Amino acid sequence: MLLSDKRQDYISWDEYFMGVAMLSSMRSKDPNTQVGACIVSEDNKILSMGYNGFPLGCSDDAFPWAREGEPLDNKYLYTTHSELNAILNYRGGSLEGAKLYVSLFPCNECAKAIIQAGIKTIIYDSDKYAHTPPVIASKRMFDAAGVRYYKYEHTDRDICLHV
Numbered sequence: 001m002l003l004s005d006k007r008q009d010y011i012s013w014d015e016y017f018m019g020v021a022m023l024s025s026m027r028s029k030d031p032n033t034q035v036g037a038c039i040v041s042e043d044n045k046i047l048s049m050g051y052n053g054f055p056l057g058c059s060d061d062a063f064p065w066a067r068e069g070e071p072l073d074n075k076y077l078y079t080t081h082s083e084l085n086a087i088l089n090y091r092g093g094s095l096e097g098a099k100l101y102v103s104l105f106p107c108n109e110c111a112k113a114i115i116q117a118g119i120k121t122i123i124y125d126s127d128k129y130a131h132t133p134p135v136i137a138s139k140r141m142f143d144a145a146g147v148r149y150y151k152y153e154h155t156d157r158d159i160c161l162h163v
């Protein structure tokens with residue numbers, strides 16, 4: 001019998017792709033919540049990535065990152081969400097049947113884009129806004145549209161950038 005010498009402690013697909021989503025979130029300039037997304041094909045190929053930030057041409061130094069204040073003076077009207085950026089960053093055609101790894105449960109606006117793009121599975125980490133209308137609406141739409149979602153299960157493994 002031939003015994004394989006392969007490593008046994010390699011990371012799982014979920015650890016791999018959630019790791020990429022988390023790494024992507026580290027590009028965000030949002031001082032409060034950094035969100036990263038990674039879109040993956042049904043056969044586990046990375047198709048696109050994104051993080052939350054202002055649109056091209058809208059300088060991080062000129063637009064506000066505040067959470068409070070008048071609508072025109074805080075970030076919410078200006079930020080492109082990580083999931084939408086990942087969808088828009090994709091250059092390859094259809095995302096039908098793809099999976100989305102994302103560090104924060106998608107809001108209702110992202111949910112609409114996700115459903116319309118044909119993404120069928122969402123693996124999320126934080127659900128810190130679960131009690132808010134945007135996330136309740138998002139889950140309602142995912143349930144109606146047959147988009148499956150499940151929480152990423154953390155392992156006790158630390159994934160480091162240095163080896």
Ligand SMILES: O=c1ccn([C@H]2C[C@H](O)[C@@H](COP(=O)(O)O)O2)c(=O)[nH]1
Nearest residue numbers: 030032033035052081082106107110
């Ligand atoms: O679906 C979502 C929801 C939110 N985001 C981004 C938008 C903002 O930059 C932050 C949330 O900021 P808070 O200070 O926690 O309100 O997250 C996203 O990318 N995707």
Ligand SMILES: [Zn+2]
Nearest residue numbers: 081106107110
């Ligand atoms: Zn969103």
